[in-house]
Amino acid sequence: MNNDKRIKIIIGHYGSGKTEFSINYAVKLAKENKKVALVDLDVVNLYFRSREKAEILEDMGIKVIGSSIKASALDIPAISADVLTPLQDKSYEAIMDIGGDPAGARTLGRYHNYFQEGNYDMFFVLNANRPETQTVEKVMEYMTKIEDTSRAKITGIISNTHLLKSTTVDDVVKGYQLSKEVSKVTNVPLRYITVLEELVPKLPKEIQEIVFPIKLYMREEWML
Incomplete structure (x- = not known):
């Protein structure tokens, strides 16, 4: 996918859709018969963490690494030592789902030595429907703070403007336009535009070449 690096770090603001993108990315790689590890490094937010879907993902052949304490409902910032496995073992495609905002990006500092220029991508997931990331200036402020805290450089933007299951084509186009301005x-290049699978046929042709269709793995059927 777009010649992305082996180590892929996914960051962004709370509610941007980082985890949903991370899971969909992992699933796509697994379907290509890649050896995939999804690392949940979100020690900030108690809810909607990729580790909650570990059973489903592991059935697809994806190694899920999260807390060293096997209790997903506990708000304890415990990180498993297994995080080092996909960082050291180059046979893995490593996807690292990081907690929102600069506070969440602090966890990356522990693994800074593994992120050398040219061997990783750090994708900033941008949701233009979030109040804190609705302008170029605000987005740039977030990007700078996350880079400073994580000591890693953002290499790509993921346009992920959504309203969950109520997302429209207009939302997608709005996010694309803001992402292009930021880029x-x-x-920093715009790498993907995430779109619910059912909306893909309705999109303008000019933005379809980098569309990344997704499913909502983190939203249960009863959730809006």
Whole structure:
């Protein structure tokens, strides 16, 4: 997918859809018969963590690494030593789902030595429907703070503007336009536009070439 690096770090603001993108990315790689590890490094938010879907993902052949304490409902910032496995073992495609905002990005500092220029991608997931990331200036402020805290550089933007199951084509287009503006100012490329699978046929042709269709793994059927 777009010649992405072996280590993929997924960051962004709370509610941006980082975890949903991380899971969908892992599933796509697994379907390509890749050896995949999904690392849940979110020690900030108690809810909607990728480790909650460990059983489903492991059935697909994806190694899920999360807390060293096997109790997903406990708000304890415990990280498993297994995180080092996909960082050290180059046979893995490693996807690292990081907690929201600069506070969540602090966990990356522990693994800084594994992130050398050219061997990783750090994707900033942008949801233009979030109040804190609705303008170029606000997005750039978030990006700078996360880079400073994590000591890693953002290499790509993921346009992921959504309203969960109520997402429309207009939402997707709005997010694409903001992401393009941010990309122009920062020189950070727009890598993917995430879109619910059912909306893909309705999108304008000019944005379809980098569309990344997704399913909502984290939203239960009864959730809006």
